[in-house]
Amino acid sequence: MTSPIEARLFGPGLPEQGEIVSCQVQSNTIVISHGAAVRQQAVRLEDVEAIVGGFDHDQLQLQWEQDGQTFMLIPLDKIAQKLLIEALPAQDVKGLKRWKASTWTQSFVWRSVAASVAVVCVLVVIGIWQYDRIAGWIAQQIPMKTELAIGESVLESLNADARYLSKGPAVEAVQKIGDRLTQGSRYKYRWYVAKDKTVNAFAIPGGIIVVNSGLLEKTDTANELAAVLAHEIQHVEERHSLRNMIASAGLAGVVLLVLGDANTAILIVAHQVSAQYFNRQVEAEADMKGIDLLHKKNIDAKGMVSFFKKMKAEYAGKGDVPVWLSSHPDTQNRIRLAEAYIAKRPCPKCINLDWDKAAVTQELARISETASSDAKRE
């Protein structure tokens, strides 16, 4: 015997909206009390059938035949329905198991839809928030072979054979310092000097580093060149270009999905690959790790600061800042950071490198001559 549960009784002779009754479940019957228990009626549980009803298909409707007429009992609200389901023995009422299964399935379907939407939303938010980190992680998963292949294709697209020197005194000078810096690296480095007057140096995936002749002219000491190379080596070691490629490929993928515009997506990737532009954080990381590398190889890192300062002084007040600085963040800030970083890490063993600057200068003069004669011929 359970406590009375409020319900509405529908049937012939009863009001359209049902009569409010209270019902009690006993061992094998439902006792329905009309009004103030003036009139009672008992229905055997074996006659009753449970039906899924209501707009949401989650209402319990108990139906039975009595004297050839159909009656129906519907709990007044959700709480009453829960009480009634708990009170009813599932095995005795026809259809109650099916009722439970079908309402459970429906709520399960919508709950899983809501859960998957929520998971997708969370993933998107995390993806945006930790985009750099995810791109970096993917970049670390790329096998060396793929990276080399990417490097080769970039080199090819830059028309390396015609524009870059791969031997001669200038390349040898770069290589000598570079080899010292990259000893024990998992990459096999290749060094090029580009016939280009702009002050720039850049790294291509797979351990290819290109130094412009313009930058070589501006460097006075070997330590300055070593600092620039150490910076570029960090871009290779940390796979910064790959990380950028993946980041822009991801961005392009989103653009493709949202706008359906393949041209824009391709443009984004193409721009990223060609510009070799890194963000502030990545550049700062390359600076600091570059200094660490120099110290590890017992090279005085002050060359980095002096090179930055020289560039800043030379181009102060002028519009055309050298490329190697312009694509990098705020020179003054970089100088300050690098100075502070070096000051905190004294390196008594560190030495100054020496190089054959005269031979390099001679070679560079020859290059510029052939370049200008080429230009004349054209």
Place this chain on the structure above:
Amino acid sequence: MGLNYKINGSDMQYAQILLEPQQEAIVEQGAMMYISQHVNMRAILGDGSSSRLGVVGRFWRALKRSLTGESMFSSLYENKSNTAQMITIAAPGPGQIVPINLDEQGGTVICQKGAFLAGEKGQKIQLAFQKRVRVGLLGGEGFIMQKITGSGIVFIHACGALKTLTLGPSDVLKVDTGCLVGMSSTVRYDIKYTGSLKTSLFGGEGLFYATVSGPGTVWIQSMPMNRLSKLLLSAALTGKGSKAGRWYLFGVIIFVLYTFITASNPPQ
């Protein structure tokens, strides 16, 4: 204290409501035809009901309400005078206004999108989401319907003539999809396949029909708005609403051919 009302007109109806002193009514925006001098009109957010979450909750509720084919704001008409005042509300289109006494429907009715026209203060218009995918896709009413809860009289409007039917327990009615306007909360709404390919292709009633099973009340319309607009549009474009146009065209072709033949063979 229920509303005192009268519905006038036959196809383009309006409801005349007599507001007792201090009585208030909520009306869909833009439905006012005329009101007495001392009736005060005010725009309120949503249905004017308060929320546990304050303004944010009310705004969210109004936003959900706007998805059910209503506007985010509604108009509140209040009688501040000491005498009864008149407000008159016109139906937004051809069709009928049906008053429903919510107390007789267990406090809840579910209506098609945009059915609400006017009601007493305190009634809530909520979003009723169709959880059965096939009913939502093929039932003709879409996934979103209106759930009107509260007490007192609510006026709903739908296109065409409206029929109110009361279903007893185990009564099942087959309804053309799209013709269902409203039902009480105990009514089960489902769809059924018409049964045979021949019937579904050539019967003209579509592949599915809706079924409503009792107990409860259902309201059915004779002409859903989209059907009416389709008919009017095709009639406006072709100039003819019925199939007589084809015979007319046939006649024109015969006439042209006849004149062509007679002209090329002049009488000897």
